Structures are given as structure tokens and as C-alpha cells.
Amino acid sequence: MTTFEAGDITLHRVREHVWEMPPEGGMRVPARVFASEALLEEIADDRTLQQLRNTTHLPGIEKYAICMPDGHQGYGFPVGGVAGIDAENGCISPGAVGYDINCLTGDADVRLSFGRKMPIAELRERFEDEEAVVAGDELTESELRLFTESGEREVFEVETETGRTLRSTGDHPFLTPDGMVELDDIDEGDTVYVHPFEGIEHESPEEFTVLTEDDFADEDPQLVAFLKRHDLLPLKSTDEAFNRLLKLAGFHTGDGAFSGPQTWFYADSGDLETIREDVAALGFTPSRIYSRERDHEIDGNEFTRTEYSVKVGAHGFKQLLLRLGVPDGSKVESSFTLPSWFDRLADWQRALYLSAFFGAEMSEPSAVSNTNFYCPKVSQNRRTEVADAGEEFLRGIAEALDSIGIGTNEIERFEAETDETERLRLGVQSDAENLVRFFSTVGYSYSREKERKAALAVQYLRRKEHVIDRRAEIASEVETLADGGTPVSELKDRYDINERFVERSAWSGRSGRPRPPAGFPTFEEFCESTEVRENLTVPVEVESIEPAGVEPVYDIGVEHDAHNFLANGIVVSNCGVRMVKTNLTYDDVRGREEELVDALFEAIPSGLGGGGIVEGSGDTVEAALERGVDWCLEEGYAVESDLAHCEDEGRRPDADAAAVSKKAKDRGRNQMGSLGSGNHFLEVQRVTDVFDSAVGDAYGLEEDQVVVLVHCGSRGLGHQVCNDYLRDIEEAHSGLLSQLPDRELAAAPAGSQLAEDYYDAMCAAINFAWVNRQLITHRTREVFADVFGEPWEDLEMELLYDVAHNIAKKEVHDVDGEDRELYVHRKGATRAFPAGHPEVPKAYRDVGQPVIIPGSMGAGSYVLCGGSESMNVSFGSTAHGAGRLMSRTQAKDEFWGGDVRDDLRDTNQIYVKAQSGATIAEEAPGVYKDVDEVVRVSDELGIGDKVARVYPVCNIKG
Structure with missing residues (x-):
């Protein structure tokens, strides 16, 4: 395979496991995907590739945007995405780092x-x-x-x-x-x-065929072929096209005409634009909007107005409408009623037809007095011989409205001014509750002015009824309290309402609902003072x-x-992973798994809520943000070797706590030393395989050894930092935002104050994440000491390594033979620096930085070392995990938490404990990609080389 097609995206195979999307349409650089063919099929299942393409539009992006083998759809920037962006002339993007979704x-x-x-x-x-x-x-x-x-x-x-x-x-x-x-x-x-318009509850329509080829047997075969080609034949009740046709048929029945093969619609110019859009969506070509001056006379008053119209010249469009029940010729002389299939439609489909008909024919909302409304009415003239059909038509409308709780008046029928013609009229009942339901669920389509007035009417009536309801509550309370002996003078002081109202409620009671207060605005005043936006x-x-x-x-x-x-x-409208070694073997733990998992679950806070190992005061949070693991060392939660085996020695010097909002600090205050939820976990593991003995020796890993993996981040604090700056950047740099294909890639130009502030705040959040994992490590050491009866130092519980995930870091990389400082954005990716790189800790510099790749809790994880090719092809990066195959919601539908837990224990001897069964279901082994395949691709590309494989013993989750 040399190319891979995914919708409108074509990937070209550059070499084994490397696929490229060439630049086009605003892409500044190519996009590359590192994946086997099997992984590529999974990556292409969602919006990952589209999001990767969008990423290439970021200013200053260098070489190419990258998707790692574990890539999957994110929010704005794909998870598993890497981008190196010029730190002087480019930008920094919170969306390319990661942030929370609010709920x-x-x-x-x-x-x-x-x-x-x-x-x-x-x-x-x-x-x-x-x-x-x-x-x-x-x-x-x-x-x-x-x-x-x-x-x-x-x-x-x-x-x-x-x-x-x-x-x-x-x-x-x-x-x-x-x-x-x-x-x-x-x-x-x-x-x-x-x-104010709410709509009608969705229900799946009954599926039936509305029109077939047989309905067009007498038409030109080319017309039938056109309709079939545009998926309009056969036409089913569940087709999206049918929903558009319902609206167009309803409006045309009210204010349309046929002339030869042409179909005409008459409305205001803005409303006709909407009609044109629906016609075009069906595959037909509407005309431009025509206008002409027309003279009119009403009650002896002559005036001129501009009439606007649109025509559809396609004969097939006319024939569709006719067969859907739209009347042809003079509507006054027609015996048309509602279509025969109308009663089989879902409520919302009937409302589509009616709202369009009302947009053409029904009177707009208007007040009969200061606060009360006329009933909206629809009228028809029919010749006497077809007036019964007209009454049937209106009765069908009344029944359809009644089915969704909207009351109507009796149909009026009387002689019209023209001989042998009758006037028929149907009105919607004018009580406030009924009008609100009508305007907010059916209302008017293709009539912007009526929609605008309906929006105002709904708000006015709701506000009026809300005020009256409150006055009724007060009246009832006053009457009850007065009957119980509370002086009226005291009640006047208690309620912020007219004193006369209190007196009447206390002394004479009320026979009906109160009226609005004297100062309540009229509908006309409300309309004048209330803005309705476009x-x-x-x-x-x-x-x-x-x-x-x-x-x-x-x-x-x-x-x-x-x-x-x-x-x-x-x-x-920050995360990472660390591994702690021990000198225990699997035999030392076997038989004690349940005791160990229970002790860890009790000792280490987890889940969405608050609660941490350390009670975070303001000073504590500030110190953690500024000094990272240095603070842990000072407070006795870390030892010197922890710093030596941590990325950046556990402290980002660019961190500035002052750049972190109070809200973010408050969110982190009670979460210091907690796992959180989602895919965050603590897992006791055993080393099953060592693939590179020399590197394994340097890392202190051997087969059957017990290790502990901690995967979590900066909790709510890091999410809040991203949210805060994303919104600020959207506002301050809207010009840059308008040039990007996705709002969620909002970025601050390098050198701008917001870029500097965000970078400083993000570095502080990284420090907080390191502190969080260090505190969990400290508590884990205490648990192991209690369970196994030896000091943790004697168990040799030393940190192997801690590496950050969702971050953007200033790093120097070779770009076209020149060393350049870049913001390297890694969202769901991890740093993987090779042997000899000066930023690799001294203990590992000869072999390369440890890279930890968590898999699912049923498949195991991997330890890699930074590959020799990582700096050349991936900005020193590799995958950060197995990568999800399905959403959490889908996972809960596919798996039952209790079954997953029992299967892992009984079949794999893996003990899992979580806050809920749903959490276990969300993280079931089947939810994730094949971690072996992800690591194989990384290893064969030379960006992260296999060192060891580890397998779960027990696991705790949020």
C-alpha cells in the first residue's frame, strides 16, 4: 500500500510506518502519521487526521505536524499530537497542550x-x-x-x-x-x-415510503433519474430531505404558486434566502431573489410595496411538491387537505410543516391590551363547494397542535365578501401558557419578523407569569401568617412588595391569581426596550x-x-507518568494482591472530587507551583535521588505562580497528592520481559521484579490554567484565531505578553503535577512499608523516572541544518531524548532517557529508551500510551465494570479497585489499542526503543 484514503484526506507512504499528508489549502507544513497499517485504520476512524491537518495551520510550525501511533481524536489538537513551533516567530497554543471540557x-x-x-x-x-x-x-x-x-x-x-x-x-x-x-x-x-424557541422532543419517526418511482410513472425518465441521483426517490419518512420538503411544502401551501414547470415562493428577501438554502440542499438550483413594486388597495387605502420572490425552474421540484400534497392552481377553488400520510409523522415533523405554513399565513404575535395577547389566527377563503375540505384542513391542523398540548379555538366559518366563497379561520387559544407553548415549540418558519416577535412574546409572557407566580406565593404566605397571628405591619416589612397588596392578601384573601404589579411594562414597552439579536x-x-x-x-x-x-x-459553551522500582519479586507479592490494592486504595485519594495527601494552604500551593519537587524535598516527601531521576529534576525554572489564576490555585488546593479520574491510575506491576539487558541494567530492571507505575497530572489546576488562557487568547488575539481552521487551536503569538504568561503558568502547572506524583509516591512507599513490614528504603523503592505528557516546552532542535528554539507541543505524547542528549539525567545519559508507555490494565505497559532517530524525525518524542479505541460512554455500553473486574482477577490474576464500576468499564482492556503494536512502531522507527515489558498485578483508579 502506497496511499491511504480517509474521506477527503489522502496519506502517502514515505517509508515503513511513516505516512504523509502533503500541504494544501493553507497548510504551512506537511502532516505525518507514525503508524502501521492496522493502527492507521483505527486512527482514521474519528477526526484525528482532520485535527492533525488543522494543526499545520499554526503560525511558525516547523518541518511537520506529527501524530503518534496511539493517536486519537482530541479537542482541537489530536491526542498523540506533536508540533514544533518557532519560539521567536511562531506561537504557543493551549489547545495543543490540553484543557478541560465543562459540563x-x-x-x-x-x-x-x-x-x-x-x-x-x-x-x-x-x-x-x-x-x-x-x-x-x-x-x-x-x-x-x-x-x-x-x-x-x-x-x-x-x-x-x-x-x-x-x-x-x-x-x-x-x-x-x-x-x-x-x-x-x-x-x-x-x-x-x-x-426562546425550545423545539419539540425528538422521537424517531415511523419509517414508511412516502413516494416511489411508481408515483412518477407518467413523468420523463430523466426527471426520475435526477430524483434518484439526488436520493429523493424513493423518498422515506426518515430521510433528511423529507424534513426539508415538509417545510417547503408547508410554506408553498400558504404563500407559493406554480407557473408552468416553475415553482414560486413569495416572502421577505431575508426569508427567501433561507428558502433558497433548503432548496439547494435538496440538489436543485434556486433563482436569485427577484423584486418588483406592486400596487395594493385595502379598505379604500392605496399603497405600494415591494414584492420579493424566488423561483425554482426544475420541473422535478414542482412534481415533488405536487405529489406531497401541495395544491396546484387556485387555492380558493382547490379541495386540498393535509396530506394523507400527515398523521403518521412524528410530532416534530408535523410541526415542521405547520411552522412553515404559519410563517406564510398566520398573524404575528400582538397584544390586545397592555399585557394580554390576541390569539394568532390563520385564515383561508374557499369556494363554497370546497369549503368542507378547507374545514377539514384546519381541523387537521387543530388536531396536530392538540397532540403536542397546544389548544385552539373552534373553527370559524362564515360567508366571505366574494359571492359563493366562505371564510374559514382557526385561532390558537390566547392564555399565556398556551401561547408560550405554541411560540416556543412550533412558531413560525421562513418568517424572520414573526420569529422575532414570537421570541419577544415568549420572554414577555414567561417573565409576566413568573412575576405573577411569585406574587401568588407571597399572597398565600401572607394569608397563612396573618391567620396565625403575625401582625400585618410585620408582614409589610418582611416582603418587598406593595403594602396594599399585603393588606388585601392578609385581610380579604384573593379569589384568583394576582395581576402583574402596577409598574410592569406593557408588551409594546418590552419590545422597545429589549434587544433581539440577529x-x-x-x-x-x-x-x-x-x-x-x-x-x-x-x-x-x-x-x-x-x-x-x-x-x-x-x-x-497536564498529565504524566512515573515508575518506582522495588527489590520485591512477584513471588513476594503473590497472595497479598488484595491486601495491597485495598491498602493503596484507602491511602491514596482518587476520583473526581477533592481531597489530597497534603492539605494545601495558599503558601503550600505557591511553593509547589514555583519549586516543584524541590519543595517536596524540603518538606520530607522526597529524597535527593528522586530529583536526579525526574525530567528537569522535577522543576521548571520558568514557572511563575503569579501567572496562575486564583481560581486555578483554589482548584488545586485540596487535590495535592490525588490520582483524579479517567485514565489516571496507580498500578503495581511485574517485569515480564527485558529486551535490552544493557539498558535494563542501567535502569535497574530485571525479570520478575515488582515496580509501581503512577499516571496522573496536575488535576483541576492544570485544566483551569489552560481554560483561563485559552479564553484570554481568544479575545486578545482574535485576528490570529480568525486565520485558523479550528477555534480550539487558539494561540498566542510568540513574544506576546499572553504567550509569556501562559508559558510561565504552564511551567508552574508542570511543577504542580510533579509534586502531585511525588506525594503519591511518598504515600505508596509508606503503604509498601506497612504491608511488607520493612522500611521503604530497605525495599529499594527508588524512582526510575518521571516524564511529563501534556506540555509545551522550549527546546532546541535542528531545522534545515540550523539549531532553532521551538515550542514543542506534546499533547498525549512524551519526550524521548536519546543517549548523549544533555537534558537526559546523568544516570541515564549513556543509554538514553527512560520512556514509560502505559497500556491497558489487562495488557501491560512498556519501558523504552529515547531512540537514536527521535531528534531527527519526531522532535525527540514518542507515544505516551496505547491510545483509546472507543469513548468512555461507548465503553460503558460495551462493558460491565463488575464483569471486567472479575475477569481480570479470575483469568489474569490482576486485582482492580475503583470508585465505581463505571470507572472500570471506561478503562476496560478492550477500550484501548494494542499497546504491543504501538510500541513495535515506535521501536522500528527508532524514536523509542524497547527495553522492558511490565504486566499488572493490582491497580487502583479514580
Whole structure:
């Protein structure tokens, strides 16, 4: 195989295990993938290659962007990605290092395409097939690229002044007038943006064939061939094209016409653009928008207005609409009713048709008095002989609305002004609750002005009803307290409300619901004072933010640059590994695995929540950020040899604690010495194979030896650092951001203040991660001493090595024969410097830096040494693990935690303990790629050479 095709990406084989994507379309350098053919098939299964291609657009990127053999889709930058970027003329990107995704509770309704909504938790099985609604410059739809599910986290309930609520983690961003702001930084009285249209709950439609070739038997075969070629024949109720046709058919029934083979639509110019988009999406070519002046007379008043129209010249389009039930000729004389298959549709599909018909024919929201509304009405004129069909048509609409809880008035039928013609009229009941449901679930399509007025009406009515509900609560409380003897004077002081209201509630009670207060605005005043943005979002004040317990949380990622979505109508939007040696053999541990795993699990905090080995005061966190493992040495948590066997001796001198936000420090304060969750773990292992005895001797490894692997990072502190700077960089360097194909690659230009600050903060987070792993090592030594009854020093529990993963470091590399300082971004990759490199610790300089590659808890891990070719082909880097094959959500569907745990114990004699069975399922051996294959590729490329293989004995997870 010399090429590999993955969608619109073609990879060319450069040599064994090296595949290249040549530069095109804005790529500054080629992209390279290091993989066998088997691994390449797995890498191509998600968006890894597209994300790698996007990475090549970063300014200053040198040589090529690289995906390691364990690569898989990340957020912006692929996991397993490496990029060397000029440290003087390039940039530094938090997205290429890694950061957290913030989350919502599972019941948050996400607005989807075609007027649907679905709880975010239910998207796990279908997110790749869905599009979410995004509030960009205009309301649009975007494919989903990620679905994440996390364990239980503390959540807060936000309630707006209109009564709308949403529960999220404190770090989830909400759209405000100042841009995206995390909930923790939003106060009561602040403004957020909402979209009042909610949509209808998704349900899978009944699948049936709407149109077949037989329906076009009398048409030109070329027309049939065209429709088949564009997947419009056969037309099924589950086709996306059918959903677009429902809207177009509904609107045309209201405000369209046929002329010969041509199909005409009449609407405002902006609305016609939307119609044109839907027509084009079906494979037809709409005309430009035509305009002409038309004279009109109503009640004796003459006036001129501009009429806009669009035509579709394709005869096949007209025939589609006709066979879908759109009337031909004079609608007044037609006997058309709703299509025969209309009742078989899902509620949201019926709403698509109706919303478009209402966009053409129904009156817009308007107030009959200061605070009450007319009922929206749709009217038709029909000749007397077909008036019964007109009534049937409106009755079908009423029944469809009733099925989704929207009440209508009786159909009115009376003689029209024209002889032998009857006027038929259907109105939506005008009580507030019914109107809100109508405007927020069906509303109007292809009519921007009506949509805008409906958005205002929903917000106004919700706010009004919310105020009345609160006044009713106060009235009830006042009446109860007054009956119990509380003086009215005291009640007047207790409630911030009109004194006369308190008196009436206390003395005479109330027979019905209260009215709005005297100063409540009229609908007209509300419209004048409330902005409706181009994307139809409106501002609303936050009324309360309250703790709401602990729940599992979820998030999605969208393709669109706006990087937001609608949830309940509200617009929302460092790691490493170390290995510790012992002088124990597997025989020393066998039979005591359960005792050991229980002791480790009890002693070392794990999971999503807080709690660490050290109680972190402000000074403690500052010291850890500034001095790294030096601080551990001073405090008695480390020995001198720990520093000697740690990358950079456990301290980044560029670290600046002042560059780390208070919020990040607070997140790290109670997590010092904790594993966290996800793929982080502590594993006791035995060495099963030594492939290179000379390097094995230098590393102090031999077969049957027991070692301990610790894989974790800087916990919430490092994630917060990335989040903080990502948002700042997006705002300060929007010009650079606009040149990149993915917003999540947001970067600060080298030499800018933000680039320097972020680098200093990231180095501080690296120090914190080293401290975290050192504290876990300290506690592990204590556990081993207790379990085996000997001091840890006598057990020779020395650190083999500690290497960081998700980082960007300033390093000197050869670029075109010249030494250049680069920001080497390694996201889910690890440094692998070869023998002789000055930054390799002296103890290992003759053989090369130790490289630790964790595998799954059922397949084992590897120790490598930095390969001789690493500096030439991979910026001194190699893979950092096996790499995931499936998402955590998919893993939990595929595996049952209890079964995985029992199988590992009974079949492999591996003892696993975790906070929950779900955590074990998420990390099941079948979730990961073949670590043997990943390491084979690394070894054969010469970027990381095999030294030893280790196999799990027992494992603890968050």
C-alpha cells in the first residue's frame, strides 16, 4: 500500500510506518502519521487526521505536524499530537497542550436541527449523526464532533427572571454581553443570552415510503433519474430531505404558486434566502431573489410595496411538491387537505410543516391590551363547494397542535365578501401558557419578523407569569401568617412588595391569581426596550444561582467556530507518568494482591472530587507551583535521588505562580497528592520481559521484579490554567484565531505578553503535577512499608523516572541544518531524548532517557529508551500510551465494570479497585489499542526503543 484514503484526506507512504499528508489549502507544513497499517485504520476512524491537518495551520510550525501511533481524536489538537513551533516567530497554543471540557447535567435539553430537542445524556448514542443549533452571528446548525460524559461533579442551578433553569458545573461558560463567562463568575442580576424557541422532543419517526418511482410513472425518465441521483426517490419518512420538503411544502401551501414547470415562493428577501438554502440542499438550483413594486388597495387605502420572490425552474421540484400534497392552481377553488400520510409523522415533523405554513399565513404575535395577547389566527377563503375540505384542513391542523398540548379555538366559518366563497379561520387559544407553548415549540418558519416577535412574546409572557407566580406565593404566605397571628405591619416589612397588596392578601384573601404589579411594562414597552439579536437570542437577567447537589455531567463539542450550543434555551459553551522500582519479586507479592490494592486504595485519594495527601494552604500551593519537587524535598516527601531521576529534576525554572489564576490555585488546593479520574491510575506491576539487558541494567530492571507505575497530572489546576488562557487568547488575539481552521487551536503569538504568561503558568502547572506524583509516591512507599513490614528504603523503592505528557516546552532542535528554539507541543505524547542528549539525567545519559508507555490494565505497559532517530524525525518524542479505541460512554455500553473486574482477577490474576464500576468499564482492556503494536512502531522507527515489558498485578483508579 502506497496511499491511504480517509474521506477527503489522502496519506502517502514515505517509508515503513511513516505516512504523509502533503500541504494544501493553507497548510504551512506537511502532516505525518507514525503508524502501521492496522493502527492507521483505527486512527482514521474519528477526526484525528482532520485535527492533525488543522494543526499545520499554526503560525511558525516547523518541518511537520506529527501524530503518534496511539493517536486519537482530541479537542482541537489530536491526542498523540506533536508540533514544533518557532519560539521567536511562531506561537504557543493551549489547545495543543490540553484543557478541560465543562459540563451540564444529563437532563439539559440540547436544541437540534429541524426544531427538535433532546436531553444531552441521550445524545451519547447518536451525537455523530446529529446537528446542534449554534448561536453564531445568525442561528445555524453544526455537526457534533465530541460527546463527553464525566463522573459525578458538583452542579449549580441557574434560574433566570423568566423562570428558565439550567444546571451545570461552576466552570461551564454562559454567553453574556461580555462574551463567554464561566458560571462561577456570574452573579445574580447579571445578564445571559437565551433563545426562546425550545423545539419539540425528538422521537424517531415511523419509517414508511412516502413516494416511489411508481408515483412518477407518467413523468420523463430523466426527471426520475435526477430524483434518484439526488436520493429523493424513493423518498422515506426518515430521510433528511423529507424534513426539508415538509417545510417547503408547508410554506408553498400558504404563500407559493406554480407557473408552468416553475415553482414560486413569495416572502421577505431575508426569508427567501433561507428558502433558497433548503432548496439547494435538496440538489436543485434556486433563482436569485427577484423584486418588483406592486400596487395594493385595502379598505379604500392605496399603497405600494415591494414584492420579493424566488423561483425554482426544475420541473422535478414542482412534481415533488405536487405529489406531497401541495395544491396546484387556485387555492380558493382547490379541495386540498393535509396530506394523507400527515398523521403518521412524528410530532416534530408535523410541526415542521405547520411552522412553515404559519410563517406564510398566520398573524404575528400582538397584544390586545397592555399585557394580554390576541390569539394568532390563520385564515383561508374557499369556494363554497370546497369549503368542507378547507374545514377539514384546519381541523387537521387543530388536531396536530392538540397532540403536542397546544389548544385552539373552534373553527370559524362564515360567508366571505366574494359571492359563493366562505371564510374559514382557526385561532390558537390566547392564555399565556398556551401561547408560550405554541411560540416556543412550533412558531413560525421562513418568517424572520414573526420569529422575532414570537421570541419577544415568549420572554414577555414567561417573565409576566413568573412575576405573577411569585406574587401568588407571597399572597398565600401572607394569608397563612396573618391567620396565625403575625401582625400585618410585620408582614409589610418582611416582603418587598406593595403594602396594599399585603393588606388585601392578609385581610380579604384573593379569589384568583394576582395581576402583574402596577409598574410592569406593557408588551409594546418590552419590545422597545429589549434587544433581539440577529441570531434571535435575547438578554435575560439571572435571578438565582443555587447549589444543586452532585450529578453525572455531560458536554458536546460542535464544529462551528462560535463554539456554543443551546441548552434549555440558554447559550452555553497536564498529565504524566512515573515508575518506582522495588527489590520485591512477584513471588513476594503473590497472595497479598488484595491486601495491597485495598491498602493503596484507602491511602491514596482518587476520583473526581477533592481531597489530597497534603492539605494545601495558599503558601503550600505557591511553593509547589514555583519549586516543584524541590519543595517536596524540603518538606520530607522526597529524597535527593528522586530529583536526579525526574525530567528537569522535577522543576521548571520558568514557572511563575503569579501567572496562575486564583481560581486555578483554589482548584488545586485540596487535590495535592490525588490520582483524579479517567485514565489516571496507580498500578503495581511485574517485569515480564527485558529486551535490552544493557539498558535494563542501567535502569535497574530485571525479570520478575515488582515496580509501581503512577499516571496522573496536575488535576483541576492544570485544566483551569489552560481554560483561563485559552479564553484570554481568544479575545486578545482574535485576528490570529480568525486565520485558523479550528477555534480550539487558539494561540498566542510568540513574544506576546499572553504567550509569556501562559508559558510561565504552564511551567508552574508542570511543577504542580510533579509534586502531585511525588506525594503519591511518598504515600505508596509508606503503604509498601506497612504491608511488607520493612522500611521503604530497605525495599529499594527508588524512582526510575518521571516524564511529563501534556506540555509545551522550549527546546532546541535542528531545522534545515540550523539549531532553532521551538515550542514543542506534546499533547498525549512524551519526550524521548536519546543517549548523549544533555537534558537526559546523568544516570541515564549513556543509554538514553527512560520512556514509560502505559497500556491497558489487562495488557501491560512498556519501558523504552529515547531512540537514536527521535531528534531527527519526531522532535525527540514518542507515544505516551496505547491510545483509546472507543469513548468512555461507548465503553460503558460495551462493558460491565463488575464483569471486567472479575475477569481480570479470575483469568489474569490482576486485582482492580475503583470508585465505581463505571470507572472500570471506561478503562476496560478492550477500550484501548494494542499497546504491543504501538510500541513495535515506535521501536522500528527508532524514536523509542524497547527495553522492558511490565504486566499488572493490582491497580487502583479514580
